[in-house]
Amino acid sequence: MPKRKHSFCTGYYYHIYNRGNNKQAIFYEQADYYRFYQTLFYYRFRNLPTKLSDFIRLNSKIKNALVGSNFHCYDQKTSLICYALMPNHFHLLVTQHFQNGISDYLREATDSYTRFFNTKHRRDGSLFQGRFKSVLLESDEQLLHLSRYIHLNPVTSGVLAYEKLEEYPWTSMQEYSNLTVGICKKDLILSRFSGVAEYKNFVLSRAAYQKTLVSLKKLTLE
Template identity: 40%
Template sequence: MEIYHVFTKSIAKFTVFLDHKDYARMIELLKYYKNKPILKFSDYKKLKETKVYYNSVKSETPFVEIIAYCLMPTHIHLVLQEISPSGISEYMRIVLDSYTRYFNKRIGRKGPLWEGRVKRVLVESDEQLLHLTRYVHLNPVSAGIVEKPEDWVYSSYREYIGMEKEKVCNKEKFFDFSKKEYKKFVEDRIDYQRSLEIIKHIILE
């Protein structure tokens, strides 16, 4: 089963996550739609409020396994293993459509939210996968939003280092490092990645 770096961004760099509620909604959608849905998420939310749990309504047909993620104000990075044929395409379509409906309703907006087709790049080795998770988790630091990756609560980094109880990713399936080892691995790269971001902006100008 192949693993991909999946990336999507908003139209014209439109801010698609305005506050904690929006980020939390997307994380819920990412988690809920990993399996082929029996219920729409909005219907599931109603059931959840009456103590009907997710395990009683989820499908046993998985689309993807989530390895890592990072939500940014205008874009999303995901590291996904494709479980079923066309699983990533179907998963992303459902997740992004669901979020668009929610967001447009919330702010009284109409029309598409995301730019074109979702981009994906095949991960070709375990080493590449490990370095990719670090790149994804350092996005908020590189962008200058936070000083430390653990300060950004909308990525899987805090889950990786044991600061988050909510389990979205199945990292144990792919990695056997300790939380302390991974934290050191990421922190060793912070200054270098930040400098790369500075150079990138100079070149683009």
């Protein structure tokens, strides 16, 4: 991945986006989505004992000896706030805790997934369209509206009907709706609401969402 022209600031929040090279699909089947999800989980951490492809092949006893049950012995270089994985692109809302955290995270995750995808589907070359795009979020309002934009992406991309949004397995909306354990730091968003129900209403309110499209334009990168 080419070096970026700017650095990310620790403690700030960014919208990260990339799509397949020439807008091609980056996920062919459910197992592909799951593998990318695994890279998003694994490469958040610093000084990992091995690359993901080798770690997956280890037996459970060795895995537990290396990382314990919850990776608590490893610092996180980034926190993922929310995400959406779509057939030919992805969106992330992230922050870094160390210098170069976001750049290293995206490089490691996308390089790992590209190797997996190319080997599995017998292809060569770049999978993603150059550098990932990024936008700095400058207010709490942008943070909240972008979380909604990301969670609504399966609908706005035409992947499924609005009424079935919470059934889509490859966004963090299910983590937020059901408070399931996942890979996202949900409290940053949910602390702005009285509870999960209010946040769900915020996301699922089509009328309210449409009013934010103009202000979101510079944040969406599309």
